[in-house]
Amino acid sequence: MPLLLGPFVRCRFSATLLVLWLVFAGFTCTGSEHTATATLPAAFSDLLPHFQVEPVDEYIVKNKPVTLTCRSTPATQIYFKCNGEWVHQDDHLIERTVDPATALPVMQVTIDITRQQVEKIFGLDEYWCQCVAWSTTGTQKSQKAYIRIAYLRKNFEEEPQGKEVALDQEVLLRCHPPEGVPQAEVEWQRNEDVIDPASDPNFFITTDHNLVIKKARLADTGNYTCVAKNIVARRKSTSATVLVYVDGGWSEWSKWSACGADCSMWRSRECTQPSPGTGGKDCQGLDLQSLNCTSEQCPQTVSGAEDVALYVGMVAVALCLTLLLIVVVLVYRRKKEGLDADVADSSILTTGFQPMGIKPSKPENSHLLTIQPDLTTTTTSYQGTLRSRHDTTGKFSMTNGPLLDPLPNGSHTLHNGKLNSDPAEFVSRLSTQSYFKTLPRDVANTSYGTFNFLGGRLTIPNTGISLLIPPEAIPRGKIYEIYLTVQRKEDLRLPLAGCQTLLSPVVSCGPPGVVLSRPVILSMDHCSDACLDNWAVRLKKQNYEGAWEDVLLMGEELVSEPYYCQLEAETCRLFSEQLGTFALVGESLHMGAAKRLRLVLFSDAYCSTLEYNIRVYCMDDTQDVFKEVMQMERQLGGRLIDEPHVLLFKDSYHNLRLSIHDMPLAHWRSKLLAGYQEIPFYHIWNGSQRYLHCTFTLERLSLSTCELTCQLCVWQVEGEGQSFSLDFNIAKDTRAVDSEFLLMDSNATALAGPSAFQIPYLIRQKICSSLDAPCPNGADWRMLAQRLKLERHMSFFASKASPTSVILDLWEAQHFHSGNINQLATVMADIGKQEAMIFLVSDGEC
Numbered sequence: 001m002p003l004l005l006g007p008f009v010r011c012r013f014s015a016t017l018l019v020l021w022l023v024f025a026g027f028t029c030t031g032s033e034h035t036a037t038a039t040l041p042a043a044f045s046d047l048l049p050h051f052q053v054e055p056v057d058e059y060i061v062k063n064k065p066v067t068l069t070c071r072s073t074p075a076t077q078i079y080f081k082c083n084g085e086w087v088h089q090d091d092h093l094i095e096r097t098v099d100p101a102t103a104l105p106v107m108q109v110t111i112d113i114t115r116q117q118v119e120k121i122f123g124l125d126e127y128w129c130q131c132v133a134w135s136t137t138g139t140q141k142s143q144k145a146y147i148r149i150a151y152l153r154k155n156f157e158e159e160p161q162g163k164e165v166a167l168d169q170e171v172l173l174r175c176h177p178p179e180g181v182p183q184a185e186v187e188w189q190r191n192e193d194v195i196d197p198a199s200d201p202n203f204f205i206t207t208d209h210n211l212v213i214k215k216a217r218l219a220d221t222g223n224y225t226c227v228a229k230n231i232v233a234r235r236k237s238t239s240a241t242v243l244v245y246v247d248g249g250w251s252e253w254s255k256w257s258a259c260g261a262d263c264s265m266w267r268s269r270e271c272t273q274p275s276p277g278t279g280g281k282d283c284q285g286l287d288l289q290s291l292n293c294t295s296e297q298c299p300q301t302v303s304g305a306e307d308v309a310l311y312v313g314m315v316a317v318a319l320c321l322t323l324l325l326i327v328v329v330l331v332y333r334r335k336k337e338g339l340d341a342d343v344a345d346s347s348i349l350t351t352g353f354q355p356m357g358i359k360p361s362k363p364e365n366s367h368l369l370t371i372q373p374d375l376t377t378t379t380t381s382y383q384g385t386l387r388s389r390h391d392t393t394g395k396f397s398m399t400n401g402p403l404l405d406p407l408p409n410g411s412h413t414l415h416n417g418k419l420n421s422d423p424a425e426f427v428s429r430l431s432t433q434s435y436f437k438t439l440p441r442d443v444a445n446t447s448y449g450t451f452n453f454l455g456g457r458l459t460i461p462n463t464g465i466s467l468l469i470p471p472e473a474i475p476r477g478k479i480y481e482i483y484l485t486v487q488r489k490e491d492l493r494l495p496l497a498g499c500q501t502l503l504s505p506v507v508s509c510g511p512p513g514v515v516l517s518r519p520v521i522l523s524m525d526h527c528s529d530a531c532l533d534n535w536a537v538r539l540k541k542q543n544y545e546g547a548w549e550d551v552l553l554m555g556e557e558l559v560s561e562p563y564y565c566q567l568e569a570e571t572c573r574l575f576s577e578q579l580g581t582f583a584l585v586g587e588s589l590h591m592g593a594a595k596r597l598r599l600v601l602f603s604d605a606y607c608s609t610l611e612y613n614i615r616v617y618c619m620d621d622t623q624d625v626f627k628e629v630m631q632m633e634r635q636l637g638g639r640l641i642d643e644p645h646v647l648l649f650k651d652s653y654h655n656l657r658l659s660i661h662d663m664p665l666a667h668w669r670s671k672l673l674a675g676y677q678e679i680p681f682y683h684i685w686n687g688s689q690r691y692l693h694c695t696f697t698l699e700r701l702s703l704s705t706c707e708l709t710c711q712l713c714v715w716q717v718e719g720e721g722q723s724f725s726l727d728f729n730i731a732k733d734t735r736a737v738d739s740e741f742l743l744m745d746s747n748a749t750a751l752a753g754p755s756a757f758q759i760p761y762l763i764r765q766k767i768c769s770s771l772d773a774p775c776p777n778g779a780d781w782r783m784l785a786q787r788l789k790l791e792r793h794m795s796f797f798a799s800k801a802s803p804t805s806v807i808l809d810l811w812e813a814q815h816f817h818s819g820n821i822n823q824l825a826t827v828m829a830d831i832g833k834q835e836a837m838i839f840l841v842s843d844g845e846c
């Protein structure tokens with residue numbers, strides 16, 4: 001017998017159950033339709049339904065349906081609504097009971113949802129269901145329950161890659177599990193054993209499922225597998241082999257042996273602390289040293305007339321050599337005295353210098369910093385790529401030979417030295433030296449020259465890297481052949497741990513061990529946000545054995561140390577009393593620390609197929625890396641399609657994502673299967689991977705389609721982003737990377753003597769003598785530092801014999817390309833030291 005309960009629910013009961021239920025619920029039946037109206041006892045008639053059980057989210061595994069349950073009290077009826085439509089009455093299963101604690105009637109309703117029902121709207125919207133309970137007072141709605149079809153794809157979006165790492169180095173293994181619903185859980189295995197970070201704190205699994213080995217141990221060598229699993233399936237990635245190698249270290253030297261029959265003694269050391277293992281590098285340097293013994297220690301004895309005659313002959317030869325040496329020294333000293341006495345010759349000091357004047361607001365200062373060059377001299381400036389006139393062999397020129405040849409009138413002139421037309425000859429000759437065998441033979445990124453006490457400058461074009469050799473930095477009478485080169489990062493194993501990242505290029509200047517009278521200034525780009533509150537920035541230097549040492553912590557420099565740094569917005573200026581190989585390494589102090597990334601877009605200059613590629617490079621924002629990418633794209637025939645953008649990339653462990661949008665779908669489509677591409681965080685943060693980029697492959701539907709408009713977005717997850725609005729014709733501009741773009745820095749790679757500096761030598765000397773002496777009103781070098789915004793380095797300047805000269809060195813390093821000497825003259829006028837500047841250097845005075 002059908003019984004209607006309100007407008008929605010129809011139930012079928014046996015006759016006996018129907019009578020009992022009507023008695024309990026207080027139903028009355030009238031008419032032939034047997035319509036039933038449920039009424040609650042008067043004590044419960046003013047209560048709203050209360051849900052004891054609400055439907056919850058469910059996943060359909062394979063073809064098994066899921067059951068949703070809803071229970072409410074007190075309720076006259078309950079029904080389900082799925083995706084806005086009421087579920088049919090016949091699909092409800094109803095059960096009525098009484099709550100023993102409250103004596104309230106309880107109604108429970110269940111329905112089954114099949115895979116076919118969900119698939120009907122799959123992709124359009126999520127399938128959801130909700131139950132509604134009625135009482136005589138009103139209605140209540142339950143929470144929504146979402147029903148999803150569970151799956152787990154077979155292929156990992158990113159699998160771990162094998163690595164060879166040094167002992168104690170941090171290791172990052174990436175894993176992006178297959179797409180799945182629900183999202184897959186990830187565990188890591190080493191040699192099929194599950195890794196538990198709780199039991200071994202040397203392991204750490206990040207929130208995005210990457211495995212971090214904090215300090216690689218020999219026991220960590222093995223095969224690592226990423227395992228993804230959910231309620232549907234379990235997938236394993238391909239195994240990645242991690243090999244932990246040990247570089248060899250030298251033991252201590254043994255004691256010297258006894259003096260042998262050949263009047264020599266020996267000592268040795270072994271490569272055993274530790275011994276190289278699993279592919280590690282052997283120790284560098286000598287493992288055996290010899291030394292001549294003194295005559296007392298030598299076991300040989302002198303006897304017989306023949307020995308006496310031998311020694312008499314040796315003494316005679318020694319006397320002749322001594323007399324010859326004395327003559328050579330006397331000649332040399334005379335030449336050296338002539339060089340020092342005539343250093344103020346105008347042919348040296350004004351070479352390459354053009355007359356300059358300033359236009360300050362006060363007309364009486366119009367003659368400041370004015371110098372008249374001697375136009376009658378025939379002297380040429382000592383500039384360009386330089387080297388000593390002498391034909392040197394495989395050694396550096398460190399002799400005391402004269403660089404200045406005498407003129408008939410007794411003055412001196414500098415020679416315009418020229419190198420061999422093949423610059424690779426210098427690099428090849430340099431690399432034969434024992435210490436320099438590891439230097440790269442990259443002629444394009446190396447400059448070199450020969451310098452004396454007048455100083456000079458080396459520059460690697462389009463890299464932001466230069467070396468300023470101030471006047472008097474090289475002792476008088478010395479001539480050094482100096483080089484400057486930028487190392488390729490893959491050629492070096494710079495140890496980085498924890499949150500450390502490489503912030504600068506790795507730069508070498510040398511030869512190491514040369515004697516300097518004052519610090520040189522090495523300038524190089526960095527890519528940090530230049531906020532020392534966010535970073536612990538360290539200067540690292542490579543020692544003679546190839547190991548890296550911390551020589552300076554930025555912000556805690558000691559003036560007594562041979563190194564000092566000024567960190568500017570994009571450049572680091574390193575004062576160094578020693579030459580060598582240097583790099584800046586930063587360790588983030590918190591997640592607010594950020595690196596500057598330069599985002600650069602390239603495409604093919606010529607496209608004859610339907611496919612068209614756009615390459616997005618994400619590189620450290622330093623000029624040397626940009627130069628390398630430009631050179632590489634030029635070789636590939638690429639072209640730059642938009643201005644580079646800068647993105648701040650934070651130490652948040654979040655990856656970098658790239659996506660392309662808003663293409664005209666009638667003409668173009670993207671072949672990217674996913675909605676975006678992703679570059680792992682550690683690939684960017686450690687700064688050691690070059691040419692890091694993603695490629696978007698687009699396909700035009702017709703060869704006649706040439707116009708491309710789209711939006712390309714690059715952003716860090718939960719961080720900053722940049723977008724490129726592209727609108728160009730792929731067929732109109734078929735030029736490759738413009739070579740002129742690579743030659744913005746057209747200055748000579750090596751400049752020596754006065755041509756390397758903006759401030760003429762005599763004016764520099766006058767400024768130093770005027771400002772070095774302390775002045776009671778502060779009108780001295782301290783005010784100069786303040787006006788040039790260098791007051792943070794007061795203690796460093798004060799520690800030098802001539803603080804003014806160090807300040808002027810820094811000014812020269814900062815303003816070589818864009819410096820305005822008129823501005824410096826205005827600063828001097830403001831200090832009130834015009835008397836130091838008001839002079840004319842006439843031909844007679846020079």
